[in-house]
Amino acid sequence: MNAASLPVRIQDRNCDLLNGGSVAGLFRSLMPSICAGGAADDVRVERCWPVGAPVASGFALEWTFAARGRRHAVYGEWGAMRKHRRSRASDPTASTEPTLTADGLRGLEMRVPGADLVLRSPDRDAFLPQMSVCLDRHRMSDRLVAFGLRPRAGAGERHSLRCRLGGYRPGRRATVRFGNGEATGQNVHLCGKTFRDDRGRRLIQLHLRVSEELRRRCGGRVRVPAPVGFDDELNMALFVWMPGARAETVGHATDAVSRAAVEALVIVHELPHGDFDAFGPRDEYAVVDRWRRVIGRLIPPVAGEADDLAARLEAASARTSDKEPAAIHRDFYEKQLILSPRCVTVLDLDTMARGDVCVDIGNYLAHLLLRELASRGDACAFPALAEGFVSEYEGQRGRLNRHHLAFYMASSLFRLGAVHALRSRTSGYRPLLWRMARHLLDHETFESRRMPDLTPGCGLAGGVTK
Missing domain, CATH: 3.30.505 (SHC Adaptor Protein)
Known part of the structure; x- marks a missing residue:
């Protein structure tokens, strides 16, 4: 390795x-x-x-x-x-x-x-100086009062609020979850998103607009976190943390998760999208090329493989049109879903754009393959799971362009392989993810019946480190 x-x-x-x-x-x-x-x-x-x-x-x-x-x-x-x-x-x-x-x-x-x-x-992020406050339970307890929330401490405590860092990109953005823990009094379960720029304010407006559209179109069966307000000093958008179970804890391969993911995608893809930024195949390849350069710098022995695969993705991007755009999430996979008995909540609208629906479906399928490797040690069940997901989606919105799906899934697999190649525990996933990407590019289409052998004995799953 x-x-x-x-x-x-x-x-x-x-x-x-x-x-x-x-x-x-x-x-x-x-x-x-x-x-x-x-x-x-x-x-x-x-x-x-x-x-x-x-x-x-x-x-x-x-x-x-x-x-x-x-x-x-x-x-x-x-x-x-x-x-x-x-x-x-x-x-x-x-x-x-x-x-x-x-x-x-x-x-x-x-x-x-x-x-x-x-x-x-x-809390010492030089480009997000507000983090020193966002992660301080005492100061955040006081600030949340401005939004009508009064986290109260239990006996013998001054503050019961917990500040848990979620998604964090140093110098650019952070997500912080606020909760009361075991203390008595009013429960506070909020999610705050803070950015280096004014993206948080725009995100509040996007959530308000999308929430209204979802209520009108599906009566709340699919929803997004409800905005609470915007803290100007912290440049933080605050949302209600939605109750339910994260999809990855339910089991990514269950029928319930698959149905919820399809239902969410179908609704999201039908949202009005005229004022969203466009995202097309050339934008997708630009992300690939950035990771190609990283691999060449940090893992020289596989730089040639990365260059070859990226060149094939660039050629495929030139053959992929950006016609018939829809509203797309751009980072859709099972961790973006919260399931409850009556609805499914879609998280992280930060990257929503106007583009090909295959961007979302390809990304979801690439993560599905990764999750199979992580949970089972092989991906023997992946072809059937992937075909079932795609067929369910096509049953509601019509047949997908399988050539486009092959490109966007292969691109997602390349990126996932590059990201995990740099991690201690999961670097062994890269060879299999990249081999699947090459297979999709070889055939220029997505067909579950023509997928490569993914059994442990085929030489792909060996060496995977959980």
Whole structure:
């Protein structure tokens, strides 16, 4: 297995930022009090993002380590240091000593001596300075009162609010869930989305408009989180956290999840879309090309394979038209669904656009294949699951362009393979995901009966690391 590598020279020794063991040594030397008692013995590389466009001039990384019964995240910025800022200037009362709290690691901001590397905790994000407030339960308890919500503490507590970081892209956006936990009093279950720009305000308006359309079209069977308000100072859009079960916890391959996903997509694809930004095959390929460059930089042994697959995707994008657009989600897969007995809730409308419905279906199927690998260790059941999903969708909206579906699914598989190739636990998924992408491009169509052998003995599933 070809391992990703990002070697840097730190003082008098080498450190590979994409190797958990190497990073563990770095953490122990820089944060001895935090890493006491073997806390940094199990460091995992969770994510790696390119920074800079169109060519990555640096990388943002997320590592986790185990301490006090849970995993804590550390974020790093390597390269592109001309953009480095100190976040404490915006919060002069902040502590300079990192600490482990009930909500995670806080107070870390450290420029590593002799290296183009900065380590941070989310509350020290230089480009999202509001994070120091968003992740502070005391200050957020007070701020939520402005929206008519009064989180009250139980006996002997000043504040019961919990601030849990969800989706986070350093320097760009973050999702924070607010909840009361076990305390008595009014329950507060909100989701806040904060951005570097004014996207949150636009997101509130989008949710209001989509909510009204969904009520009119399907009576609320499909819905989106209800907006609560917008905090100008924090640049944060607040939504009600919808009750129900996340689809991935129900079981991604169950009939209930499949039916809910199809129902949600059919309704979303029928929404008015005239003022959405256009997203076409060339836009899709631009994302592929960005990840191709990343793989070439970080995993040189597979750079040739990435270049070849990306070239084939570029050729396929030229053969894919962008006619007959619809409203599309652009990041649709099972984790974007919350299921309840009476409805299905669709999350994360941040990237909605106008484009080919196969963008969403191809992305969903690519993630379905990944989930089969993660949950079963092979993908033997995938062809039947995929064909069932596509047939159910076509039964409600008519036949899909299977050539377009092959391109968008292959593109999603390429991106997923590249993303997971840089992660400690799931790097073994890349060969299978890319082989499926090549198969789709070979046949230029999506047909479940012509899919490659995905049994454990075919050489694809071997080496997969959960």
